[in-house]
Amino acid sequence: MQAQEANAALGVLEERLDGAGSRAERVAAFEAAYRHVAQWRYEVAVEGRWQRPGASAEDVRTPLAPGSGYRVTPDNWLPDRDTPAFKMLKKLEQVGLDRLAGETSLQNRVTLRDGRRVNGNTLGLQPGRYRFTGEVIEGSVEVAMTYAEAGDREVLRQAAFEALAELEEARAGAGTDPQDPEQRQTFVDAAYFLVQGPEFQRGSDAIMRTFIAAAHTRVFDAAPVLPQAIDLDGMVRGQDGFSQVMHEQLRIAKSPAAQPGADVGAERPAVHSPHRREGLGR
Incomplete structure (x- = not known):
């Protein structure tokens, strides 16, 4: 398709x-x-x-809301962790942790072809939560990212x-x-x-x-x-x-x-x- x-x-x-x-x-x-x-x-x-x-087709043409983002850390509570998607996300989670190097937030800066620099997305750490309930997992930290401004x-x-x-x-x-x-x-x-x-x-x-x-x-x-x-x-x-x-x-x-x-x-x-x-x- x-x-x-x-x-x-x-x-x-x-x-x-x-x-x-x-x-x-x-x-x-x-x-x-x-x-x-x-x-x-x-x-x-x-x-x-x-x-x-629960998703709506209208989401596909609705602009991103300010502050929207995506959690990189996968659901660690899932029983099956031997999937390509889980392994990929764990790998990217570690990449994010390495880039953050102990900081809680990192602003990606994008260099355009004419030399100008523009703010891209922000990488950061946030308290760990169960994805569907929102319940905080005590002592857990997740890597997440927030999209750039419109x-x-x-x-x-x-x-x-x-x-x-x-x-x-x-x-x-x-x-x-x-x-x-x-x-x-x-x-x-x-x-x-x-x-x-x-x-x-x-x-x-x-x-x-x-x-x-x-x-x-x-x-x-x-x-x-x-x-x-x-x-x-x-x-x-x-x-x-x-x-x-x-x-x-x-x-x-x-x-x-x-x-x-x-x-x-x-x-x-x-x-x-x-x-x-x-x-x-x-």
């Missing part, structure tokens, strides 16, 4: 970018594709798919579209190569800006990952396989840590033309669902 929408967003990019003649038009094209994915995620929620008990998140989203427009200009000129260090870093920057700029109470992770898959396929003519949980990973690790993970783990998906039974006449590889390939689909 995510792969289908990524291909649809790729179609929006192709339609808007093939006739674009300015940086502003290219930026607008990427924003239009992002909005297309956001609308798709809302429609999925309205249909009742990917909804947790104005900063808007700046970060626009910076992401601008970085992608920069790559599109290179593609239209001398060309792009996903293995080129500078161009790869530009894409990594765009991804991080989006990670730091979520917009809605629910669904921003799926919106961001699906859009990034389509954008990578457009600017590099190659579908990506994204690292797992890059949204939460970027919130906890910070900009340098996120860049390191992306450079180490971001891969190029094999073209369907190289697979048995594929349509060898296809002009470009279909966008593969990185979430399904990597076993992540929240």
